[in-house]
Amino acid sequence: MGVFDDLVGQDQSVSVLTRAAAAAAEVVEGGRGAGMTHAWLFTGPPGAGREDAARAFAAALLCPDAGCGHCDQCHQVLIGSHPDLEQVRPAGLSYGVKQTRELILRAAGAPTQGRWRVILFEDADRATESAANALLKAIEEPPPRTVWLLCAPAADDLMITIRSRCRLVTLTTPSTAEVARVLATRDGVPPETARFAARAAQGHLARARALALDEAARARRESVLAIPRSLTGVGECVTAAERLVKTAEEEAAAATAALNETETAELRKIYGEGSTGKGLNRGLVRGGAGALKELEDRQKSRATRLKRDSLDAALLELVWFYRDVLAMQLGASVELANDDLRFDLDQFAKTTTPEETLRRIDAVMRCRERLDLNVNPQIAVESMMLALRV
Template identity: 50%
Template structure:
């Protein structure tokens, strides 16, 4: 599909697009008035960051987001000099980094009409970082727009959200995601429909499942867990496998990234392999290692959480069959396993399994030991 404008990828978000188009139109001209802080919220996969970046591109575009001009194409490529994306691979966004961005936000735009700063995962701002950002939002530069992204408004400090205009995104429908995959990515309709349903409204995950056969196999292995665990040993083995695989996938990314970042730090400080260490270098290394450890922890937990969401969808399907709702299954490709567990479990035990998974997610959020939390959860999934 040919991209017609910057809003094309916002699947199933028509009310949001209408709101943002109106804001772009009202922001034009010399006497323009503009809300200088926006808060984009919505469930994972709904496209919070995509919506913010589309809005940023449209604000820079002379035609309100045509999709073809230099501003739009550079914004899409992530190279527009006046659009800054603030993200983190760690557990938090710290105050030092935010202060640097706050200082940069006061500069006039280099090429565009606005200096736009998009804070992905604004829910990860530390209290100090949020306080530093609050001052910038309370006293904004005339040409600066801040865009915060978070799962829900409650995840953001109340003083920040009270000073931001809210944009709430919804979970895209299965049909809309499947249509996007077919038209834009050239995915076969049958495959597109299956992965769109399995993704539970997460466009990026749907695309990943469609393109990666190993991801589909991994998902099927996850969904086979409830059928395969009978006794205590099965519970322990399944928990260990999930923990090990999440740790390994995090290591695949982090090992190379850690090595590259340490080399960059050495070069920045002018440190040779066997040379003298300048004062302060050891502290810089220590800070880097702490950030890298936090990133590894976050990626491991994110990997485990993905498994838990798949298991939740399986239990949802089981309950759907048990209650004879007639609603389409999320995991239609494992309908036989769903039907088997609908006979093995009672509706009450299915709800108990759901509660066990939700409790595990909450425990991980509270920094519980992942393996112990998984082992406890598996007890609730036994046949």
């Protein structure tokens, strides 16, 4: 298997990247390498595999056989341990200019193994304006063997000056059949379960895998999709909002608790807490308190991001529910994401109008926009629930 074999339903993009990897190999051998460039922008909807495609391309660049998938180079890239690969994952809501400048300094180094120095920047759209300006300068004048791989939902999410200097790779949402096939063949999921998970995830492979393999993920989905029929009064709306926000907070806390503890313990150790001996004390040395405060701020930002991501996933579940209702009301011959809830969909379709369904979809999308603008989650979700009330 080659490194591009795991990209589901992306034949056109794989063709482009394969040719570019071959051109990159020509450059390494001293050739011209037409078709290879120093900056790439991977875009596509959630679940399309932007980061997976960028990582596969990085492996193809660093592999002597253009991404064979089984050599040490490919293995190191895929697990994130290759010395010539710098992976950037913004942990918080944004990525600042200080972090970007540090990244640019690291990117300026020559490749240790003589091929390429690859910078894989996930969620590049989270860069602040100052960080984006610093990134632009690095992309405008890169070292000879440095390649930037930026990932973002859409090209418009980045500054026009950055995207104009990148070669665009646009990924598409895989079909339900393609996702189901991957779950069945690579994860050993029973065909019926694979079809359910692929349909419910609407082409999002990671979410489909979670629904197929994780009972807790299926329970969370059922809880979210029970919301529409429970909104019979103001009290029920407030309760549903509190429950949804609290669930997101609990998921974020569970995801970060162990990591936060490890990071804090390591930082305290670096700054000498618990050290003994002449001239040493058991507290933090000078500068330790400031570094600890900075770490706590990053951890809070990361928890907020995870909470927002969890809430957004739940809101998308509601969008798909009402989209299915609208499809039934209009008699559209499209696949229903929530075909397993056909009875509930049918009840909503019969007792409401298409106009009401569209207003409910708009209410969910407004809530997503408000959360992006840092509106208090409880207030934003309560407002949405009241707009969804039956």
